[in-house]
Amino acid sequence: MELQFHPATGRGTVRTLSLGPAGERVLTGLVGAVALATLSLWMTAPIAARRWLREMETPRLTREARVFRNDRDRVARLAASLRERALDRGDLLNRIAFLYDLSPATWPRSLEPERGVLAATDVEAVAAGLQAYSRGLEKARTLLEERERADPDLPRRVPAILPIAGGVSEPAAFFGLRTSPWTGAQEFFPGVELAAPEGAAVLAAGAGVVVFTGSVRVSRGGRLWQLGNMVVISHGASGVTLYGHLAKIEVRRGERLARRQKLGTAGKTGWALAPGLHYEFWRPGREGLRPTDPLFAVLDERRQIGLVSLERMIATSAPGPTETMP
Numbered sequence: 001m002e003l004q005f006h007p008a009t010g011r012g013t014v015r016t017l018s019l020g021p022a023g024e025r026v027l028t029g030l031v032g033a034v035a036l037a038t039l040s041l042w043m044t045a046p047i048a049a050r051r052w053l054r055e056m057e058t059p060r061l062t063r064e065a066r067v068f069r070n071d072r073d074r075v076a077r078l079a080a081s082l083r084e085r086a087l088d089r090g091d092l093l094n095r096i097a098f099l100y101d102l103s104p105a106t107w108p109r110s111l112e113p114e115r116g117v118l119a120a121t122d123v124e125a126v127a128a129g130l131q132a133y134s135r136g137l138e139k140a141r142t143l144l145e146e147r148e149r150a151d152p153d154l155p156r157r158v159p160a161i162l163p164i165a166g167g168v169s170e171p172a173a174f175f176g177l178r179t180s181p182w183t184g185a186q187e188f189f190p191g192v193e194l195a196a197p198e199g200a201a202v203l204a205a206g207a208g209v210v211v212f213t214g215s216v217r218v219s220r221g222g223r224l225w226q227l228g229n230m231v232v233i234s235h236g237a238s239g240v241t242l243y244g245h246l247a248k249i250e251v252r253r254g255e256r257l258a259r260r261q262k263l264g265t266a267g268k269t270g271w272a273l274a275p276g277l278h279y280e281f282w283r284p285g286r287e288g289l290r291p292t293d294p295l296f297a298v299l300d301e302r303r304q305i306g307l308v309s310l311e312r313m314i315a316t317s318a319p320g321p322t323e324t325m326p
Contacts, residue, residue, distance in 0.1 A: 110136035159205030228270025244278035
């Protein structure tokens with residue numbers, strides 16, 4: 001084999017290299033080694049680059065994913081908090097509307113729990129629901145303010161608090177059907193029994209005039225005689241509240257009371273299994289005064305009954321004929 005090496009310019013001398021069989025084998029091996037090395041570099045360099053990029057990107061991507069996940073969780077918690085706060089405001093306004101005797105026909109439909117405006121819990125649905133619910137809250141606030149301007153005494157008069165002082169009470173019997181602990185028969189219970197220590201202060205739930213103190217004679221019939229020592233307060237156009245099982249009565253008939261003014265103490269007079277207070281709220285309606293669930297009207301300690309629409313609260317009352325107040 002003969003190899004010629006030509007100079008870069010035409011003026012140089014051409015050099016010649018002659019190889020025998022052994023030289024040919026050596027040259028062939030060198031060419032193959034160079035070709036293999038070139039191929040190996042072409043294949044391994046991209047793999048090494050990808051590994052380097054992966055090692056460089058993975059920590060950053062992991063950090064970004066963690067930040068995104070934390071942000072998503074934070075947004076979800078914020079959405080859940082806003083949802084709960086909005087529902088709480090809606091429940092409060094629904095109850096005030098019940099006390100103010102507003103018509104469901106004019107009340108914002110978005111505040112009705114049955115409509116489920118804020119029933120969903122995913123972030124996008126909560127965001128959309130909050131817009132509609134906020135408009136309902138604003139309209140409700142406007143309606144309540146108009147009602148107060150028309151009757152400035154209304155906020156003071158309505159029976160809006162739990163009538164046991166100091167948070168020492170717990171509902172022991174609720175408005176509605178129950179089995180009588182005395183007779184074992186089914187009966188409709190027209191109020192709420194609040195278990196409380198004997199002697200606990202009983203307060204007027206709203207401003208009004210005392211229209212009855214004492215106990216009702218058995219000969220009068222009905223069920224009021226079972227309540228032992230009672231006080232009845234008239235709240236004018238906002239209805240009447242009744243306080244039974246009292247150990248002590250500390251007001252007299254005709255006396256004007258302010259909300260939270262003490263009227264007596266919890267006891268177990270009449271048909272009472274344990275010390276406490278029997279509490280009823282009689283609300284004006286088409287058929288005169290009728291007992292309704294008094295927990296609907298409690299604004300300071302809302303509990304036990306969940307979210308209820310204005311329409312349902314207005315429609316809830318004791319069935320059948322009811323006896324008159326003493």
